[in-house]
Amino acid sequence: MLLEVKDLKVQYGNIAALHGIDFHVREGEIVTLIGANGAGKTTTLYTICRLPPPEAPKLVAGDILFRGQSIVKTEPHDIVRRLHIALVPEGRHIFGNLTVLENLKLATFARRDQEKINEDYERIFDLFPRLAERRRQRSELLSGGEQQMLAVGRALMSGCQFLMLDEPSMGLAPLLMYDMFRALKRLNEEGMTILLIEQNAHVALEFAHRGYLLETGNIVLAGTSRELMDTPEVHKAYLGG
Ligand SMILES: Nc1ncnc2c1ncn2[C@@H]1O[C@H](COP(=O)(O)OP(=O)(O)OP(=O)(O)O)[C@@H](O)[C@H]1O
Numbered sequence: 001m002l003l004e005v006k007d008l009k010v011q012y013g014n015i016a017a018l019h020g021i022d023f024h025v026r027e028g029e030i031v032t033l034i035g036a037n038g039a040g041k042t043t044t045l046y047t048i049c050r051l052p053p054p055e056a057p058k059l060v061a062g063d064i065l066f067r068g069q070s071i072v073k074t075e076p077h078d079i080v081r082r083l084h085i086a087l088v089p090e091g092r093h094i095f096g097n098l099t100v101l102e103n104l105k106l107a108t109f110a111r112r113d114q115e116k117i118n119e120d121y122e123r124i125f126d127l128f129p130r131l132a133e134r135r136r137q138r139s140e141l142l143s144g145g146e147q148q149m150l151a152v153g154r155a156l157m158s159g160c161q162f163l164m165l166d167e168p169s170m171g172l173a174p175l176l177m178y179d180m181f182r183a184l185k186r187l188n189e190e191g192m193t194i195l196l197i198e199q200n201a202h203v204a205l206e207f208a209h210r211g212y213l214l215e216t217g218n219i220v221l222a223g224t225s226r227e228l229m230d231t232p233e234v235h236k237a238y239l240g241g
């Protein structure tokens with residue numbers, strides 16, 4: 001098992017955000033957590049990444065295992081460098097005054113495998129030709145969709161093997177969204193394990209192998225994407241019918 005989240009309880013101050021959730025991700029899978037605004041999706045990703053306070057939600061109980069080892073005491077930089085986990089946060093957080101290439105380069109700071117780094121640049125430009133064309137352009141001049149591609153590219157440049165994405169479809173026109181998910185699918189076919197957080201249940205379930213439905217800090221449904229799509233609750237609340 002790659003990731004196992006066990007009875008995870010998380011609070012902001014005294015207010016509970018996750019009430020003891022369980023889920024897992026196997027090597028090579030695409031798993032999605034779907035749910036409405038405020039359900040706890042982003043909180044779940046931040047808790048796995050061990051982001052430092054004050055942004056970090058407080059883990060009150062439960063455990064997070066990565067390849068069988070607890071990571072709840074792992075330092076955030078070790079999550080990236082040693083465990084090769086990457087997060088593409090909501091809102092992208094790229095450096096607008098740097099070029100595309102400079103943003104990608106920054107993400108390699110902890111790596112020493114120059115040959116593999118060069119291969120990774122090529123891989124990203126192959127996945128996202130729009131970034132290749134704009135590699136010397138300042139990032140703030142990119143469209144929203146292109147910035148999202150850059151955010152994914154940057155995660156890849158960290159050398160990650162497990163990619164967590166927070167709403168990558170947010171604000172993208174349908175065509176760009178399609179490009180984005182096609183690129184992510186290809187990455188998965190090449191071996192990347194993916195945990196996708198999405199409000200857009202339709203897109204998420206088309207893309208993922210399995211999923212979980214999160215409602216106000218509880219996982220209320222689990223199943224294959226097909227099973228979830230056929231569930232009346234999901235259908236009614238999240239697929240618009
Ligand atoms: N930094 C914070 N401080 C206090 N409460 C927070 C903080 N971040 C999130 N919360 C609360 O925790 C709960 C879960 O929020 P979270 O951001 O995880 O939801 P989400 O499922 O990602 O929602 P969205 O779809 O809107 O992004 C919400 O009730 C939210 O108000």
Ligand SMILES: [Mg+2]
Pocket residue numbers: 041042043090166
């Ligand atoms: Mg969120």
